[in-house]
Amino acid sequence: MKNSYIFTSWFMFLGYWLLIASLTIKILINKKTRNSTIIWLLIIYTIPLIGILIWLLFDEPYVEQTRIKLIHKIWNQNNQWIKKIKNYKYILKNTNSKVASPLFQLCKNRQGLYGITNNKLQLLTNSQNIIDILIKDIHLAKKNIEMVFYIWTPGGLADEVAKALISSAKRGISCRLMLDSAGSIKFFRSKWVHIMRHAGIHIVEALKINLFKTFFRRIDLRQHRKIILIDNYITYTGSMNLVDPILFKKSSRIGQWIDLMTRIEGPIATTIGVVYSCDWELETGKKILPAIPKVHDYPIYKKKCNNNLIQVIASGPGFPEHMIHQSFLIAIYSAQKQLIITTPYLVPSDDVLHAICTASQRGVEVIIIVPKYNDSLLVQWASRAFFSELLESGVKIYQFEKGLLHSKSMLVDKQLSLIGTANLDMRSLWLNFEITLVIDDKNFGDNLASIQYEYINHSKLLDPQSWFVRSYWRRILEKFFYFLSPLL
Template sequence: MIDWNYILSQIATVAFDILYFGAIIGTIVIIILDNRNPVKTMAWILILLFLPIVGLVFYFFFGRSQRRERIIGQKSYDRLLKKPMAEYLAQDCSEVQYEYSRLIQLFQHTNQAFPFEGNRVAVYTEGYTKLQSLLRELQKAKQHIHMEYYIFEDDAIGRLVRDVLIEKASQGVEVRVIYDDVGCWHVPNRFFEEMRNAGIEVRSFLKVRFPLFTSKVNYRNHRKIVVIDGCVGFVGGMNLAERYMRGFSWGIWRDTHIMLKGKAVHGLQTAFLLDWYFVDRTLITASRYFPKIDSCGSSLVQIVTSEPIGPWKEIMQGLTVAITNAKKYFYMQTPYFLPTEQILAAMQTAALSGVDIRLMLPERADNRITHLGSRSYLADVMQAGVKVYFYKKGFLHSKLMVSDDLLSTVGSTNVDFRSFEHNFEVNAFIYDVNTALEMKEIFLQDQRESTQIFLKNWVKRSWRQKAAESIIRLLAPLL
């Protein structure tokens, strides 16, 4: 007698095996044909081979590439850039441009980032002064406020800013807000509804909901941008949350943010309006959003953005050029250090050629996994002569870099794969002696609150510590 139950179970088992291994093999083929960075390709293949179920789930959620898509059509983009380009072409050529002509041209070619002269830069290194300045400028708004944050927390700080925005909206000021859906995942919807009910236009960036969850969760808007009346802007590393003011029980929150006044605000405005088009499909190009601005300072500034959509990794490429071009020194602060091969090689090459390369990381971080991965790269850079410092006073979230008493940059970009390849980021690149000297002094002050790490001691870490760091490093391209 034929046991049909047994036969059907065997057929089901074979069919499952075919689908299971077919999915794994098919995913591996897709990854290979995508022509990604070989390091990232091998990381995904290893996960799929040794942890196939976990690997399939992670690839489904986090692995698929979106770089062939476009945010906006070329004609619409040209319309958006018309006014900033006219302002750029009308200004005098600045002598500073020639000091970093390759870097400036790179950003113009890959990012349409115009270098604007005559800007004033104010630097903030702790949350209270940045918040005070932000609230003061918001209160002055007459026409519009554009605000974009990765985290807009429903706490005392978030509610304070929200109430100011509601007040300005009641006065007839146009207010637009973009928040990242993942960064604000746990923020109750009523927080944003109160703003909407007051006439504020609020949009979430790449809302993550099933069944669309898988195509969006990996690409987050990490930018922090505020534009007020088209002539005052804020950009940097600080979100809107209490912890940026109060820090942790074990230390302060050390960060860097800047306020810009001058034509460079056109760059922040362009970045915001491009993101607004992305979330609202409304193209805003009216000239009142790009008012004529007189020179008010000495800084030449480029606002540079990067995103996972498009052919280039603009900020990573720019930092590679900046490190390579450094003649005397290049100092960098970053909370996470999971560098791409290009950045790692640039740092090593510059240090080996005699440039004073210094890297500052937090001694204790808010994410243990990425902190372990960061530590795995330190021997590589110290062997080349890079000086490494651990900031001891609290959590160092600053993304500040300065070079040769002329170039400095502040923004949202961390030195890691996620910022360079997956996130929507923004940095201000500033070509100015006075600003660079101020940034340098900030770094050196933080250095006095830090401990230098020496290679001869670093290699004596326990084998368990080294093993944990090395394992996490295998996943660095995916973190």
């Protein structure tokens, strides 16, 4: 009995340290930043059993192997289809502004496509106005409507969109709706699922959560895109989920969510449609590649009056690796005069943080606008851990006070704009399915600058002197939540 106990104890002891050793080796050989590697090792060694579980759930970069192979196959097939667009010279342009050239060159080399021109762009900032325009477009749809959202929460304005979709489906329009399982949990528990499916709307629950899949996929891998496609010609994307901002998370008492959406008419819908097609095929196994628009289809092509150039960057497992992270870095390093960033969640990678600080130190006016109050307490405190280094480098940090600023944008020298769904945090940079528009256009940049300055008018500039004399307990909390930053 005694020998059996000793044997079991030694077996468990050796097994435990073999597990710790194997995880240590795995963390060290993964392509991680030095700080992230050190933090994960500290977590595993200081709280061993809990730390191992947290790492397996939130950091081990695995997806089901069959799924990852399928994503690669779908993307490669669709990428071959994208290359056919090169034959349509009337929508392509190979010359960029000086500040945009490096980023567009990266997109061309990694995604195989030049910038697409002859699009009509519109920036939308008022949620009621966005929904009103969207509902009008839905009612005018002639062929198809495709949507993907991270969050769809029933109630208020969201119900009006649902009713419009039902009306269009009943008159024969093909309607597809893809929603993230975790983000849209309230939708999938509501009556709307049955009502909309009964009307003929195809609804897919993306990255469905269940206990079994927890052992085969990171539980925080999410479908974070927000895309609307109508007739393969009109497209929306940006930061807004399908929610009523007045009702959404009202109990948090942080105010109304402030979003930024881009509505585009033109051929860029084709490339965004390919991204949607990849996501749809991954979840359903069915291919729905959009048709390439012809020059005679829409008057906008004939006018040749739109000089904007747009690239679409899609990220997520199976898509070109680290494209959004690379794009942010190149955009920041391209800045010569001014860089303005808006993000609700500021937990940048070491490389992005260094690029922002370096830009300020070489004379670029760098402005970051973040919400003063956040819906995530973890992120709110972790973000502050980066303030000191940013302020020491001369970065101006504005804290928005009129609600939760949810807009995700980057403006370089009022010429190069990046707008989409990606936050400046670890999940958006490395993990989630995201989409970002890269727009090379001075007029569009001026419009975005006006919106960003409007945010600044409702913000308070963080005073460096006051910040550096903050209480000691605040510093401890910031460092503690920074310690958890790999989970954010």
